[in-house]
Amino acid sequence: MREVESVKADIARDLREEQTFRPTAILLVERDGAWLVDPTRAGGLTLLDPILPQILESFVGRPRTIDAYAAYCAVARTDPGDILPTNVLEECAAYGTTRGRFALQIVGHRALLSFGAATEQACLSAGAVSNVQRSEQSGHWDLTATARRKPVLCRTLIKALNPAQVPAPEMSIDDFVSRQEVLLELGCLHPNPQDAAAGLHLSRHPACPFFGMSRGTPIGRHYLNQFIAESRDGIRGRTLEIGGLPLNRQRYRLAQAAPFVTVDLNENSGADVVGDVHDRSLFQPGSFDAILAFNVLEHCPDPRRVVDNVHAWLKPDGLFLCMVPNAQRVHGAPRDYWRPLPDGVASLVAAFQQIEIRAFGNLATTIASLRGLAAEEIGAELFTWHDERYPVATCVRARKTAQAPSGIAPGP
């Protein structure tokens, strides 16, 4: 058997020489340093050791540790100088004086600088990566070329807010790698999965900790889109989406779902109604033709009560569409209680009729989902079969009986 130390040395060598990495993080840069935003946790912020953002930046455009280290060394202990274009600097100075905060997004080898209360709010709410990164309204400066030239963006931004900030220290490759490991632990630096030769499929770090969002379409979202496409024609009339946003009517192309009402526990979500769907009094009995709940029941401490409420809020013959993840990392929204399997979902909707349970996924897509890979990068072939032993997500389509008097809760 090989000595533990020699195995460790091999791993360290791989980290330096063989593997490639992809930085992805949202940082809120303030006067005293940078906060790392965790989009899987509303308001989840971690104050970083001041040197970490700069190490992260060194990986922008430099996937190998050795190149990132060289770039770091080239700028350590120096004054960053005016690396930002004058107009960006001016906007930084003006905005920094009033708000004292910038959002710097490092998204797969790109660096975007954003200003504005809306951006900050989006960063602080769950789902920040998709909201911020892809929003066309949230104007940002694309500073990728600057970060690739000199990885001192964060330092420059902190300096714009607080000129007393000190330059970054010089460090050995070992110190650099140990901080790189912290970034891997924090989930803002990801090993590239194609480096399978280095044993990465057994790695303790996902390719993307945000379900694959930083790489493309999450695997679970791919299946949800398929389920919605199959169900779209039946979603008509007064529709409620639990844990949804008004723009989902367009996003899911639900032209016949009108009016479209959304409800969410989170008062910052932008939903029409703020409330807890465990509370039956939120809506009148028999008031919706369709109710949607995608990726919500796993966050409900009493999903049975929620489904009973859905039953009561539906009109006779009303449609309930629901999806729960099975192979998905734990994430608070605000908490994460369960991964209901197809039999569990069937038992929740027993009071309905025309029940269709769908288990989407197979062993390959389950692994890909847990690894945080995106649908686009694993190829269409893997989506052509489902294996009910390895579901990525369970979906249900069910109707309230046409005769049931509305408002009467189903039996136990």
Ligand SMILES: C[S@@+](CC[C@H](N)C(=O)[O-])C[C@H]1O[C@@H](n2cnc3c(N)ncnc32)[C@H](O)[C@@H]1O
């Ligand atoms: C994981 S997100 C899913 C969002 C969206 N439906 C999707 O598929 O991306 C879960 C959402 O459900 C909301 N939520 C969780 N528990 C809730 C409850 N008891 N009542 C209302 N909304 C709830 C959360 O605030 C969050 O916005």
